[in-house]
Amino acid sequence: MNKVLVLFAHPVFQTSLVNKTLLSAIPESEHITFHDLYEAYPNFLIDVQHEQQLLNDHDVIVFQHPLYWFSCPAILKEWMDLVLEHGYAYGTEGKALEGKIFVSAISTGGDVANYKGDRNIRDLLKPFEFTAKLCNMPYLPPFITYGGLKIKAGNFDQNLTHEYLSLQAERYRYLLTELVKGTVCEQDCEAYSTMNQRFDHLELQND
Amino acid sequence: MTEAFIIASLFFGMGVLMVPLAKKFNLGSVLGYLIAGAIVGILLTLVTPLLGMDSAHLLEQLNHASEFGVVLMLFIIGLEMQPSHLWKMKNTILNAGGLQVGLTALLMMLIAMYGFHLPWQTGLAIGLVLALSSTAIIMSTLAEKGWQNTIGGQATFAALLFQDIAVIPIIAVIPLLVVGAPTEALHAGHGINLTAHLPTWLKPLVVLGAIVLVYIISRYVINPLFDYIARARQKEIFTTAALGLVTTIAALMSLLGLSPALGVFIAGVILSESEYRHELEADIEPFKGLLLGVFFMTVGAAFNFALFAEQYVLIIGLTLLLIVTKILVLYVVGKILKLKKIEHALFCLALAQGGEFAFVLLTLAVGQSVIDTALADTLRIVVALSMALTPLLFLLYEKVILPKQVNSGKETREADPINENNQVIIAGVGRFGQIVGRLLQYNQFSITALDDDPNRIEMLRKYGWKVFFGDAMRMDLLKSAGIDQAKCMVIAMDDSGKVLQLAEYLTKHHPKLELFVRAKDRIVAYHLHQLGIKHIYRETFESSASMGEAVLRSLGLRAYQAKRSKLRYQLEDERLVREMAKSYFDKDEKVFALNVQEQLDSLGKVLSNDQHIKQHRLNNDTGWDESSLIDDLGHKDRY
Known part of the structure; x- marks a missing residue:
């Protein structure tokens, strides 16, 4: 059994339907730790030792956050700057995170159509992928929930919205369970640029 | 009434003039008061004959009034001595103070007996009186220089504390040292005495009873009483009650032929654990300050300048003898306490004078016929002179001994220069x-x-x-x-x-x-x-x-x-x-x-x-x- 840490960062979580749904999908489990960065550090005074201890205690790190300007909210950047320090996370002596799985769970305002071609979502998230590589962490394809703006605007049919959100919630729950069990690895995912594609593929096979 | 106003104005005026001046020259307020009093004394001998008054009589009356200041001081000393705090310091107090007072008194007594052929009772009284140092001068100087918390300062404080407590038994012992037959002077100071006609065996019981009574009053009557007064929210009434408490206990003690100072001291110690302690202290402090000031001034005014002019060689000699003897004893005590060089020097020099209690005790001893008036006059001048020299001893310590020790490299803890030139100053x-x-x-x-x-x-x-x-x-x-x-x-x-x-x-x-x-x-x-x-x-x-x-x-x-x-x-x-x-x-x-x-x-x-x-x-x-x-x-x- 793997220990999974969900690092959550959302400055206005109170307004996010998508993330509320996703959080409610996280299984109650002694193997999963949920850590809300904006709630823990409204002053941005990140307790580096505590954070590193959390990382040491877990085998999988899930970074759950909205995509802001093709990156993460400010506190997560601050967290990376301070917690993933040289000699701990990277460098000749920095082997603390070696082998721990890095996976992003991203929510976007735009539709799936907005992240195609030269705005390919996998490419946009390269900074995170390189971070994982530098820390010797296996990097899984990101799990994306699209269309936050449309969902909020009520552009979708109510039923469609509900259907999409519950599908995403179910997939997120499944992903976390897999991560705990250790039944998903980097090699299995090599063929997919996002976790969504992998699920599409798996569900197609199951049908 | 007119005379009283004239004299009061003279005293207050001189005090206002001299005390700030004395402070300015680092001499401390006690010395300022003494000098002011001495000047008033000279003025009075010049002025009073012109007005048809008797200056000696006036001074005596004033002296009685201002002795109340001493009583208030003892009450406040009692208030400041929480039994629990005293208990923690007991070893230092007993070692530093007990040795110092005991050895000094013994040495002085021997000098008085064999050097001046005085009876042993008088010698012991002199020894006890001179063993005490000036709390007022020393504590204010230590505070001014920031030395209270050095080891030497702490040892000095402990010795002073012992002396302050020792005053009480000394007050009790002096009447027992009467030379020859007891006279009516025994209770001359107090006027009425209810126990005068009681059999001797009953007196200790009466004393014990009085102390128990003071304890009961302080413990069970004062707090509810003050609660009641505090609820009235009238500041003056509280002050009145505080002063009334002191006078009541002092009166009770006087009536029983005991020292009023002892009574209020005990009351003070008992009340030191009370929630009204700070209130009491703050209310009485101004009266204490004022009356003590007047007391020191009357002491100054009573200086016998004619006597000084007559015997200045003897007086200066005795003063030096007093200081040297005290320093010697303090040196030995400091060695026993294992004080280091700088601390040892401070301890020796700080405590090397006579104290304000000497004036009180000398008055008492004269009243009880233990010491005769002429001798007491001489001793008063000696004590005052030794107090006047104290600032010089502190100066010697600060300017000569301290820099020398500091330059020799070791024990530099308190040697920081006064100006640090820090980037930040915080006011408050x-x-x-x-x-x-x-x-x-x-x-x-x-x-x-x-x-x-x-x-x-x-x-x-x-x-x-x-x-x-x-x-x-x-x-x-x-x-x-x-x-x-x-x-x-x-x-x-x-x-x-x-x-x-x-x-x-x-x-x-x-x-x-x-x-x-x-x-x-x-x-x-x-x-x-x-x-x-x-x-x-x-x-x-x-x-x-x-x-x-x-x-x-x-x-x-x-x-x-x-x-x-x-x-x-x-x-x-x-x-x-x-x-x-x-x-x-x-x-x-x-x-x-x-x-x-x-x-x-x-x-x-x-x-x-x-x-x-x-x-x-x-x-x-x-x-x-x-x-x-x-x-x-x-x-x-x-x-």
């Missing part, structure tokens, strides 16, 4: 300035602090703070604190008037100095804005806003949402203060009006501004608010 290190200071020290910046609370200073110095005693309004103090070299100045005193005054002075005379100023409320903040101060901190602003933030969180707001709302609210409120500061001074020309109506007006403006913010949704982070984006999006599929 109470509940506000202290936090600023701690944060700075936390970051390895050393600070210079000014404060006028001796207790606080003592505590802070113990932890290595460089705190100067005194009023930050004094320019000389600011200078020696290094105001010319400092970069920042924190003004954090409690008194808003002083804060404004100092801020104004510094903006004018030290324009380069960066000022950080504590403002008690909005109105003070207006005044500070008016002075052009940039860094203004309203004292409750940060903590009450933080509390609001915490309450918001409890109500379910996200931590970061609450935090940002608080910060925005604070920014807006500070903007409002700046704006209102302008209109506050535009409106009219009154500068220091802090009345309630204006506070309310200003509150009204603040509240209406809050409504404006609410209505216009200024309390939002629009960057994270997608509503306009969604509107923009319309029904197109552009995003």
Whole structure:
């Protein structure tokens, strides 16, 4: 059994339907730790030792956050700057995170159509992928929930919205369970640029 | 009555003149009073014959009145001695004080017996009287120099404490040392005595009974009584009650033929654990100060200058003998206490004089026919002279011994130069300035602090703070604190008037100095804005806003949402203060009006501004608010 840490960062979580749904999908489990960065550090005074201890205690790190300007909210950047320090996370002596799985769970305002071609979502998230590589962490394809703006605007049919959100919630729950069990690895995912594609593929096979 | 006014004016006038002068020359207030009294004494002998008065008689009456000051002093000494605190210090007190008093008294007695052929009773009385040192001079000097918490200072304090307590048994013992047959002088000092005709075996029982009675009064009557008085909220009545308590116990003791000083001392010790301790002390302190001052002055006035002129060789010789003997004894005691060089020197020199208690005890001893008047007169001059020389001994320590020891390289703890030239000076290190200071020290910046609370200073110095005693309004103090070299100045005193005054002075005379100023409320903040101060901190602003933030969180707001709302609210409120500061001074020309109506007006403006913010949704982070984006999006599929 793997220990999974969900690092959550959302400055206005109170307004996010998508993330509320996703959080409610996280299984109650002694193997999963949920850590809300904006709630823990409204002053941005990140307790580096505590954070590193959390990382040491877990085998999988899930970074759950909205995509802001093709990156993460400010506190997560601050967290990376301070917690993933040289000699701990990277460098000749920095082997603390070696082998721990890095996976992003991203929510976007735009539709799936907005992240195609030269705005390919996998490419946009390269900074995170390189971070994982530098820390010797296996990097899984990101799990994306699209269309936050449309969902909020009520552009979708109510039923469609509900259907999409519950599908995403179910997939997120499944992903976390897999991560705990250790039944998903980097090699299995090599063929997919996002976790969504992998699920599409798996569900197609199951049908 | 006219005579009384004339004499009172002479005394007060001289005291006012001489005490500050004596302080200026580092001589301490006791000496100032003695000198003032001596001058009044000379004036009186010149003036009174012209007015047809008897100066000796007047002085005697005045002396009786001012002995009440000594009684009050003992009450306050008792109040300051919490039994629990004393118990903790018991070893040092017994070792330092017991040895010092015992050895000095013994040596003096031997000198008196074999050098001057006095009977042993008189010798012992002299020994005990001269063994005591001057608490008033020593403690104020130690506090002034910041030496109370050095090891030498602590040992000195312990010895003084023992002496203060020892006064009580000495007062009890002196009447027993009557040379020859007891005379009517036994109770001459007290007038009426209810126990005079009791059989001897009953007297100790009466004494015991009296002490038990004092205990019962202090323990079970005083607290409910003061509770009752405190509820009336009449300051004068409380003061009256405090003085009444002291006089009642003193009267009771006198009636039983005991020392009133002993009685009030016991009452003081019992009340030292009472919740009214500080009240009592504060109420009685001014009376004590005034009456003790008068007491020292009457002692000064009674100086026999004719006697001094006649026997100056003997008197100077005796004074030197007293000082040398005391230093010798203190040297031995210091060796036994294993004091190190610097500490040892301070201990020896500080305690080497006679004390103010000697005057009280000599008066008592003369009254009880233990010492004759002529001898007592000589001894009074000797004690006073030794007290006058004390500042010189301290000077010797400070200027010669201390630098020498420090230069020899070891034991440099208290050798810091007085001017540290720190970058930051903090005026007022109470509940506000202290936090600023701690944060700075936390970051390895050393600070210079000014404060006028001796207790606080003592505590802070113990932890290595460089705190100067005194009023930050004094320019000389600011200078020696290094105001010319400092970069920042924190003004954090409690008194808003002083804060404004100092801020104004510094903006004018030290324009380069960066000022950080504590403002008690909005109105003070207006005044500070008016002075052009940039860094203004309203004292409750940060903590009450933080509390609001915490309450918001409890109500379910996200931590970061609450935090940002608080910060925005604070920014807006500070903007409002700046704006209102302008209109506050535009409106009219009154500068220091802090009345309630204006506070309310200003509150009204603040509240209406809050409504404006609410209505216009200024309390939002629009960057994270997608509503306009969604509107923009319309029904197109552009995003």
